Amino acid sequence: MAQQKQAQRRSLGFYSADPSQHTLLEDSQxxxxxxxVAGLGFYLxxxxxxxxxxxxxxAFLLHYAFGISFGLLFFIVNLPFYYLSFRRLGLGFSLKTFIAIGLVSVVTEIEHRFxxxxxxxxGWAAMLGGLLLGYGLLALYRHRASLGGVGILAIxxxxxxxxxxxxxxxxxxxCVMICAFAVVSPATVAWSILGAVVLNVFLAINHRSDRYIVVR
Known part of the structure; x- marks a missing residue:
């Protein structure tokens, strides 16, 4: 009984004793x-x-093709997927994903000032960018959020x-990489594929259902 009360106090404070639940402070950080971290990856x-x-x-394709802000495009491109996110994964996940995408959009716009x-x-940008995106996504997944709607659409x-x-x-x-040939050079596409491979391999190794609970 005493242990339950102590765990409850912890869950109402700075951290939760339940690994599948997070406090507002934990989710915020x-x-x-x-x-x-993800914004830095996009910046590189x-x-x-x-x-x-x-x-x-x-968002990158449109940014390179028309010169429109990447941060703004990243935010707009994800808008159609929020309805699916709400229907499939619930309000909590959708709201935190909306906040995360908004934060990344802002970070990518102000990064050059700092x-x-x-x-x-x-090649170095591809590897570091892929790893940073992986770390950023891993942190977001751990707190039941994401950075895009394609995965939701796929489900x-x-x-x-x-x-x-x-x-x-x-x-x-x-399809994205094929369309990229019309906007950037073949060498750029090749380096981009390297970054995507680094990102996906990192997530495949580190994001496991027996370790991280994204949606409950």
Missing amino acids: GLATGAL LNHVGLLTGGTAGV LLIEYLHP YIQDRFGIQAGLVQLAFDL
Whole structure:
């Protein structure tokens, strides 16, 4: 009984004793940290003209093609997916995802005011950018949030049409990379693919259902 009361006090304070639950403070620092790290990853990719998969890849394509702000595009491109997120994953997940995407959009817009890079090799940017995005997404996943709607759409298509979500995600990312040839050089596409591979391998190794609970 005493242990239950102590755990309850902890859950109402700075941290939760239940690994599947988080306090408001824990969620707040998780979203902020994940957004800052992911925003830095996007900044490195953008600095050398690279892109990645998912809705961020679409935002990069439009950014390079028309010169519109990446942060603004990243926020707008994700808007159509919030309804699916709400229907499939609930209000809490959708709200935190909305906040995370908003934070990343702001971070990517103000990053250059605090960080100036004199030289950055595309290969190094691809690897570091992929790893930083992986760490950022891992932090967000741990607090039941994400950075894009393609994964949600993939789950919906899987349930509706029986096509595996992983294949849907892969097909979408391949389409992004193919379209990239019309906007950037083949070398840039190659480095971008390296960054996407680093990101996905990192998540495949570190994000496991027996360790992290995204949706309950």
